[in-house]
Amino acid sequence: MLELDGVGFGYSRQAWVFRDVTFRVLPGTATAVLGPNGSGKTTLVRCAAGLLEPAEGTVRRADGAGYVPQAHGSAFGYSALDMVLMGRARQVGIFRTPGAADRAAALDAMEKVGVEGLRNRRFPTLSGGEQQLVLIARAIATGCPMLVLDEPATGLDLKNQVRVLSLLRGLMADGMAMLLSTHHPDHALSLADSAVLLGRGGAKTGPAEELLTDAALTALYGVPVRTLPYSDGGTTRRTVVVPFGEVLPGAS
Numbered sequence: 001m002l003e004l005d006g007v008g009f010g011y012s013r014q015a016w017v018f019r020d021v022t023f024r025v026l027p028g029t030a031t032a033v034l035g036p037n038g039s040g041k042t043t044l045v046r047c048a049a050g051l052l053e054p055a056e057g058t059v060r061r062a063d064g065a066g067y068v069p070q071a072h073g074s075a076f077g078y079s080a081l082d083m084v085l086m087g088r089a090r091q092v093g094i095f096r097t098p099g100a101a102d103r104a105a106a107l108d109a110m111e112k113v114g115v116e117g118l119r120n121r122r123f124p125t126l127s128g129g130e131q132q133l134v135l136i137a138r139a140i141a142t143g144c145p146m147l148v149l150d151e152p153a154t155g156l157d158l159k160n161q162v163r164v165l166s167l168l169r170g171l172m173a174d175g176m177a178m179l180l181s182t183h184h185p186d187h188a189l190s191l192a193d194s195a196v197l198l199g200r201g202g203a204k205t206g207p208a209e210e211l212l213t214d215a216a217l218t219a220l221y222g223v224p225v226r227t228l229p230y231s232d233g234g235t236t237r238r239t240v241v242v243p244f245g246e247v248l249p250g251a252s
Contacts, residue, residue: 001060034195079122113164
């Protein structure tokens with residue numbers, strides 16, 4: 001379980017990125033963080049993962065979290081398998097090398113994500129989407145009961161976006177908790193139980209189905225947003241439609 005209570009982060013007391021963010025992520029559920037560029041989504045998920053210290057408030061994690069950053073390449077020529085094996089660092093310990101069990105866990109994670117065929121490829125030679133999938137496999141290989149993902153669909157084509165969303169749903173069904181930031185409200189509507197909206201009016205949290213309304217998304221992004229229902233395997237979900245070319249007055 002992950003719990004944030006009154007969390008705020010700022011580079012000075014006069015320049016808060018966000019304040020008073022409170023929510024919980026329970027096993028088997030997902031919470032999506034949405035907002036325009038510069039609203040603090042990455043900062044918030046990094047605080048949740050323990051990579052940044054909030055200026056105020058408390059972050060509680062029942063156990064460790066596997067963290068998936070946005071893929072930005074690597075200057076080092078590690079193989080894809082070596083990158084995933086790095087997720088086993090907590091189990092391996094200092095001054096030890098990964099053993100057979102660690103290698104098996106890494107290969108199993110790569111198979112789950114569908115990138116086992118890339119295991120011998122050098123990470124810098126992979127496409128941005130392939131790198132993102134390898135980073136997701138690395139987080140799964142940690143064996144942690146929670147994933148914290150910063151824009152997990154970065155660089156992915158439609159087929160791989162579907163693959164990742166299906167994978168995350170499957171992991172949730174197995175009891176894993178998830179916190180993810182996303183620029184795709186339709187991904188949040190498809191996956192998340194709860195949502196956090198970061199915008200000019202501060203942070204809003206609540207059930208995704210209730211919070212991600214046409215009016216709320218229009219105000220958040222400064223463009224007219226409509227959501228339309230569709231059937232997904234017998235479940236009614238909503239997807240987002242935006243008329244490109246129209247920006248509301250006063251939007252940044």
